[in-house]
Amino acid sequence: MNKIDQLFRQKKNILNIYLTAGFPQRDDTVPVVLELEKAGVDMVEIGLPFSDPLADGPVIQHSSTAAIQNGITLQKIFQQVREIRKQSEIPILLMGYLNQMMAYGEEAFLEEAARSGADGLIIPDLPADFYNRHYRQKAESLGLKMVFLISPQTGEARIRIVDEACSGFLYVVSSASVTGNKAAMQTEQQAYFRRIRNMQLKNPTLIGFGIHDRHTFETACQYAHGAIIGSAFIRTLEKPGSLQQNIQEFIKTIRS
Amino acid sequence: MNYNPDEQGFYGEFGGAFVPEMLYPNVEELQQNYLKIINSDSFQTAFKQLLKDYAGRPTPLYFASRLSKKYNTRIFLKREDLTHTGAHKINNTIGQILVAQHLGKKSIIAETGAGQHGVATATVAALAGLPCIVYMGETDMERQAPNVARMRMLGAEVRPARSGSRTLKDATNEAIRHWINHPETYYLIGSVVGPHPYPDMVARFQSVISEEMKKQLSEKTDCDHPDKIIACVGGGSNAAGAFYHYLDNEKVELIAVEAEGLGVDSGETAATTQTGSEGIIHGSRTLLMQNAEGQITEPYSISAGLDYPGIGPLHAFLFKNRRGTFMGATDREALDAAFELTRLEGIIPALESAHALAALKKIRLKPDETVVVNLSGRGDKDMETYLKYLNKDQ
Numbered sequence: 230m231n232k233i234d235q236l237f238r239q240k241k242n243i244l245n246i247y248l249t250a251g252f253p254q255r256d257d258t259v260p261v262v263l264e265l266e267k268a269g270v271d272m273v274e275i276g277l278p279f280s281d282p283l284a285d286g287p288v289i290q291h292s293s294t295a296a297i298q299n300g301i302t303l304q305k306i307f308q309q310v311r312e313i314r315k316q317s318e319i320p321i322l323l324m325g326y327l328n329q330m331m332a333y334g335e336e337a338f339l340e341e342a343a344r345s346g347a348d349g350l351i352i353p354d355l356p357a358d359f360y361n362r363h364y365r366q367k368a369e370s371l372g373l374k375m376v377f378l379i380s381p382q383t384g385e386a387r388i389r390i391v392d393e394a395c396s397g398f399l400y401v402v403s404s405a406s407v408t409g410n411k412a413a414m415q416t417e418q419q420a421y422f423r424r425i426r427n428m429q430l431k432n433p434t435l436i437g438f439g440i441h442d443r444h445t446f447e448t449a450c451q452y453a454h455g456a457i458i459g460s461a462f463i464r465t466l467e468k469p470g471s472l473q474q475n476i477q478e479f480i481k482t483i484r485s
Numbered sequence: 486m487n488y489n490p491d492e493q494g495f496y497g498e499f500g501g502a503f504v505p506e507m508l509y510p511n512v513e514e515l516q517q518n519y520l521k522i523i524n525s526d527s528f529q530t531a532f533k534q535l536l537k538d539y540a541g542r543p544t545p546l547y548f549a550s551r552l553s554k555k556y557n558t559r560i561f562l563k564r565e566d567l568t569h570t571g572a573h574k575i576n577n578t579i580g581q582i583l584v585a586q587h588l589g590k591k592s593i594i595a596e597t598g599a600g601q602h603g604v605a606t607a608t609v610a611a612l613a614g615l616p617c618i619v620y621m622g623e624t625d626m627e628r629q630a631p632n633v634a635r636m637r638m639l640g641a642e643v644r645p646a647r648s649g650s651r652t653l654k655d656a657t658n659e660a661i662r663h664w665i666n667h668p669e670t671y672y673l674i675g676s677v678v679g680p681h682p683y684p685d686m687v688a689r690f691q692s693v694i695s696e697e698m699k700k701q702l703s704e705k706t707d708c709d710h711p712d713k714i715i716a717c718v719g720g721g722s723n724a725a726g727a728f729y730h731y732l733d734n735e736k737v738e739l740i741a742v743e744a745e746g747l748g749v750d751s752g753e754t755a756a757t758t759q760t761g762s763e764g765i766i767h768g769s770r771t772l773l774m775q776n777a778e779g780q781i782t783e784p785y786s787i788s789a790g791l792d793y794p795g796i797g798p799l800h801a802f803l804f805k806n807r808r809g810t811f812m813g814a815t816d817r818e819a820l821d822a823a824f825e826l827t828r829l830e831g832i833i834p835a836l837e838s839a840h841a842l843a844a845l846k847k848i849r850l851k852p853d854e855t856v857v858v859n860l861s862g863r864g865d866k867d868m869e870t871y872l873k874y875l876n877k878d879q
Contacts (some may be wrong), residue, residue, distance in 0.1 A: 280780040280781045281649075281654070282659055283505055283665075283767075284505040286662070286771075287648075290648060291573040294648070301846070304779060326779075327503055327765045328779045328781070329778065329780075331763070331764050331779065332762075332764060332778060333779065354503045354765065355503065359501070377506065378506040378507070380506055382507065382510040383506060383509065387510075405507060406666050407507075407662045407666060441585070
């Protein structure tokens with residue numbers, strides 16, 4: 230069984246941490262993921278640094294720019310995922326943009342992602358219907374989960390379409406924002422989370438964007454199967470001091 | 486051949502709407518309404534009235550006799566430089582501000598490179614009484630200071646884009662991010678780029694250029710079409726407008742001129758068709774400049790309006806199907822062409838348009854041919870650059 234499906238069967242209140250591959254240093258991807266696992270994180274989302282990340286805010290964009298300058302490449306990231314797989318069974322998602330996938334060759338990209346040991350993909354600018362037409366068969370035959378996003382503006386009919394194309398889990402974007410916006414968990418957002426919970430969707434859900442501390446994480450867990458933290462973790466990686474210690478301390482502030 | 490996009494906004498394999506889900510509702514709202522709105526009588530009446538009384542259309546089709554003599558052919562200039570705000574950009578912004586009003590939008594955002602689209606957007610936002618934010622690369626803000634001042638005087642807030650090369654590409658990224666954070670705003674895109682329906686909608690608004698050209702040519706010559714139309718291409722909106730009513734007429738050669746910057750092989754260029762490959766930029770599948778990893782390359786041109794690393798999907802389609810002739814002009818060639826036009830005809834062109842003029846030296850022209858160069862804008866905003874080179878040359 231795919232590691233993501235297995236995780237959702239076994240656990241509640243899932244903590245998924247986003248990291249940018251090749252950041253803060255090119256070869257930090259493997260140690261950061263292993264440290265996250267040690268700290269009790271359930272799943273990781275490894276960002277493929279892109280020059281023009283439309284869905285991301287300044288914090289993740291900055292980390293991507295730095296990682297590209299560090300010399301990270303898709304080939305190196307696949308190697309890093311292979312390295313993680315030798316030492317860990319943690320579910321791994323790769324998050325990148327469609328242009329990177331096209332430049333690599335779509336089929337080759339999907340094959341290499343699966344071969345390296347990744348369990349699923351998030352491509353925020355890949356529309357669900359385009360995925361169904363062009364890549365779904367291939368991704369499913371490789372056993373890759375494809376995670377799609379919905380936002381507070383997504384209408385009910387559209388949510389059903391996205392949920393149908395989606396596998397692994399549905400990524401519930403907390404508010405109308407790019408990543409790193411802290412205005413999550415207002416009353417109206419909670420009404421939206423409740424609405425999604427009551428829709429009886431095919432996929433489990435994780436809430437992301439704006440989750441940055443214990444309070445926002447726990448609130449998200451009330452409405453979904455867990456949450457994703459990105460920008461707040463990237464900021465942690467930039468703090469002075471030991472990477473290991475900073476990661477352990479950060480995760481402790483989210484859940485202990 | 487069909488040059489209209491299909492329902493999903495594809496010109497062949499190019500186009501579409503590849504946007505994060507957070508933008509899907511905005512884009513879908515526009516997709517479902519734009520044709521209905523712009524085909525309505527009330528829209529058409531208001532649009533035509535504003536084009537005529539506010540923008541100053543029709544713009545003249547000027548027979549450039551001294552330029553014609555020099556190149557031993559018959560050259561007309563379509564004078565988009567004579568519109569209100571000084572460039573073709575006003576055609577599109579008038580159209581889109583009316584669409585925004587029809588959709589009940591209360592604020593406007595835009596991106597700009599040279600500032601011409603920013604000024605045109607700030608102008609129509611003032612006209613409509615809507616607040617307006619324009620994103621502009623920090624580098625462009627420095628080299629196009631007069632346009633920044635104009636936008637501010639018109640009441641727009643100009644926000645610097647500080648990522649990447651701090652030019653048009655980055656301003657576009659920032660505008661799209663702002664749109665994600667404020668889905669209630671109307672994003673007024675300045676060229677035939679972006680997710681469907683923008684490329685088609687902007688081309689339709691700019692098609693007034695070739696519509697007038699047809700009529701004016703039949704008045705001035707014995708034929709309603711030229712043998713060649715030359716236009717510069719960054720994103721490609723003035724070219725799309727100049728080509729639009731001739732796309733199906735194979736007798737007309739459509740010549741698109743990109744900015745080669747310091748040279749195609751110099752690494753300092755914006756010549757997308759010569760150095761680019763297929764990919765996704767700003768929500769549409771098209772040709773763009775990128776490395777093997779799919780990282781989008783920083784473009785360069787002396788002209789802030791042309792240093793964009795992609796072209797619109799219609800142009801990618803024209804390029805791939807060889808309906809369009811794509812070529813380039815370097816910074817130097819554009820400057821020489823600008824000085825030549827100024828001295829021969831007393832018209833100072835925008836640096837963008839100067840790239841189109843530079844093509845006259847590079848193509849084979851016959852004495853009995855009719856050539857239209859789309860003079861997309863005037864050169865006031867580029868005076869500082871021109872003076873720098875003028876002083877250097879003398």
